[in-house]
Amino acid sequence: MLTYISIGWHPEGVHAFDVLGDPVRRRILELLTAGEQAAGAVSAVVQDEFGISQPAVSQHLRVLRDHGFTTVRADGARRLYSVDPEPLQDIDAWLEQYRRFWTQRLDALGTELVRGRRARRSSSGRPPRNRKPRREGE
Amino acid sequence: MLTYISIGWHPEGVHAFDVLGDPVRRRILELLTAGEQAAGAVSAVVQDEFGISQPAVSQHLRVLRDHGFTTVRADGARRLYSVDPEPLQDIDAWLEQYRRFWTQRLDALGTELVRGRRARRSSSGRPPRNRKPRREGE
DNA sequence: TACTTATATAAGTCAACACTAATTTGCCTG
DNA sequence: CAGGCAAATTAGTGTTGACTTATATAAGTA
Numbered sequence A, B: 001m002l003t004y005i006s007i008g009w010h011p012e013g014v015h016a017f018d019v020l021g022d023p024v025r026r027r028i029l030e031l032l033t034a035g036e037q038a039a040g041a042v043s044a045v046v047q048d049e050f051g052i053s054q055p056a057v058s059q060h061l062r063v064l065r066d067h068g069f070t071t072v073r074a075d076g077a078r079r080l081y082s083v084d085p086e087p088l089q090d091i092d093a094w095l096e097q098y099r100r101f102w103t104q105r106l107d108a109l110g111t112e113l114v115r116g117r118r119a120r121r122s123s124s125g126r127p128p129r130n131r132k133p134r135r136e137g138e
Numbered sequence C: 001t002a003c004t005t006a007t008a009t010a011a012g013t014c015a016a017c018a019c020t021a022a023t024t025t026g027c028c029t030g
Numbered sequence D: 001c002a003g004g005c006a007a008a009t010t011a012g013t014g015t016t017g018a019c020t021t022a023t024a025t026a027a028g029t030a
Helices: A015-020 A023-032 A039-050 A053-067 A086-115 B015-020 B023-032 B041-050 B055-066 B086-115
Strands: A070-075 A079-083 B070-075 B076-081
Touching: A015 A039, A015 B015, A023 A039, A023 A053, A023 A079, A023 B086, A039 A053, A039 A079, A053 A070, A070 B055, A079 B023, A086 B015, A086 B023, B015 B086, B023 B041, B023 B055, B023 B076, B041 B055, B041 B076, B055 B070, B055 B076
Parallel strands: none
Antiparallel strands: A070 A079, B070 B076
């Protein structure tokens, strides 16, 4: 049947979340905030921290590349990666529509404080259900 | 074997990306920006747009709930969902370390414009690879 | 009470994805 | 050129997670 006709909401930049879903990839990006790094350098750190192989890291680098999170530059046999902020900016833009939810909350809090109110929260807490699914490790 | 011993980098707010990796869940959140909605209302829209079943939507709602993206309130048999911005705020905070990459770029661009330069971009274009897998629709 | 509506859960299936080991490609140096 | 790094690719495997259908729970209504 397949409907889902690609409505508006940020045609691009949407996959960005998929990419960032992986902790290894987030870590790689963080390493790159220090500036341009050779694949090998990144790989060394990540292999050590996560205990995965070089090809695994290379594959993550590929995903980041393919989705525009990094740019690469050749230096002899080495590949120098840097952050390309574009997809991150897309996420930032996507977040925009939610910012009011916390600024609102801050404003309300501010008001309360000014008025010296000691509001009793209506205990809207979500039910104690807290099954945090699979992934046995932890 | 499971190494990965939970290093530092943002202990919380990290699963958030996993949750937002799914377009259905992003859509649900967007629907909730209009305000508190009954599960059924959300479900109707999403079922129509994505062509998935009610339980599927319910499961997505569960994920959003379990990860703190929504709060729920009972109204008779209905469940009224609202946005809880906390995890989104976490993401916003995580983005912070990357903002300089685009503000920087803007500054540089500004400088260039002022100087009347017509910089030639180093054609760092990423390869045309564009595999976009899952959810055949689109 | 029985019937319906609203929503969640259970159990099972299938495809995607993060790995691994093996190999390839390319550059650099003796 | 041979050999050795640096990095990417290939092929195969196990686990996860997004779905399905069927069913359960619970509240409203006749």
